[in-house]
Amino acid sequence: MSAPMTPEPGDEPLIVRRFDIAMEPAPEEEQVLTIGCIAADGRPVALLLNLDDRPKVAGWLALEPGTSMHTTLTEAYLDAWEEQRENVRLRLALESARRGRRELRARVAELEAQQAAVLALHRKHADSDHCFADDETWPCNTRAALDPVVSPRDLRPGAEAARRMLRAKDEVAGPEEASPWEQAVAGLNALVDADVVFHVEPDGHISAPFSDEHIEWDLRARRWVLTHDDEHDGGSDV
Template identity: 55%
Template sequence: MNTRRVNTAAGVINAAQKTRQTAAGIAMVLESAGLLQSPESAAELVALQQDRDGFREQRNTVFKTNEELLKRVERSGLARLQAENEARTVARERDALRARVAELEAAQTAALTPHVPYTDSPHCQADGDPWPCPTATALAPTAASVENPWERAVAGLNALVDADVIFHVEPDGHISAPFSDEHIEWDLQTRRWALTHDDHDGGTDAR
């Protein structure tokens, strides 16, 4: 006799009697408590309950993992959408700025077109003011500061003077220096003045 099972059954019957259970009711209580089963059936029931609990725990773990994955995918999708929106915004602002710059450059060019110096007088052709005129100075200070060709040529010769280079200008325009192997002469191929260097064989090399 299994004293433990008997005492357990007696306790269950006593509790059922206090609630005025019928015989069938008492039997159901004993069945629910697993006291009408054989030890083998009771052990099988316990094993099934453990399997059930393990499955529930595994299922809950899978659900939790799936929820975390869904949240990650959602965050990744939101971050991608935000990046795409920001990229489109930047592209629109860039295009708008480029269009505005092109518009301003076109307006500047149109305003500056008539403001050029005379070839034979340091005055603006548009308003007669001394060159650079106020308009050219305001709209294109770099272009306005460029001297006319004669002034640039004078500046080049003065640069040689400032460097203490002794030179003289030949009748054909050739600029030579008696104490230097460098000189300036006209290049027939390029049709431009070129700085040349005398080599040791008596020829010249254009730089």
């Protein structure tokens, strides 16, 4: 540590921004309190307060209510406290959202496991065109509803909307190709047919509370794109 500095007339005052440590002297040593600080310019400094200096500093710090310094410090403390409270609130909200998403994904995995178990039970007899579980004509209603691959009717998400669009085109517009607006409506109805609960935000962003997939506007591609939550973790220009 450098030698103690004695201020001279005309010297710039030493402004301290942070106090890190206070060291009391041993009883047999010179009674000088050492306070480790960081000056405004980043320098580490030590304030040495003897028995005469301590009461002076204590008097400076005992600010009377109503003084300008007291008001300034009070406002600074309140600002810091409000910022800390807001940070805590945001952390709690983020953790709650993450916990909710984990629970939803666990529920989806549970439902998929249940579906797989039902599909394993409803299978075709090895020696007849009937269902092993309920002896219905293959494919049975349960298998047709849960597994579009074996269904005589296309039950994939959006298929019903596409069929309605084609019927409407034949009845109203004739053999002409569906307009872009009709195709857009069919796309939204595809989500409805798949029992997807979704909402459209003012900027056109389409999302669902129970899915990690979203439809957003890509500024660079100038097209609507399908995105996933994990794609936003690394940043996106959407």
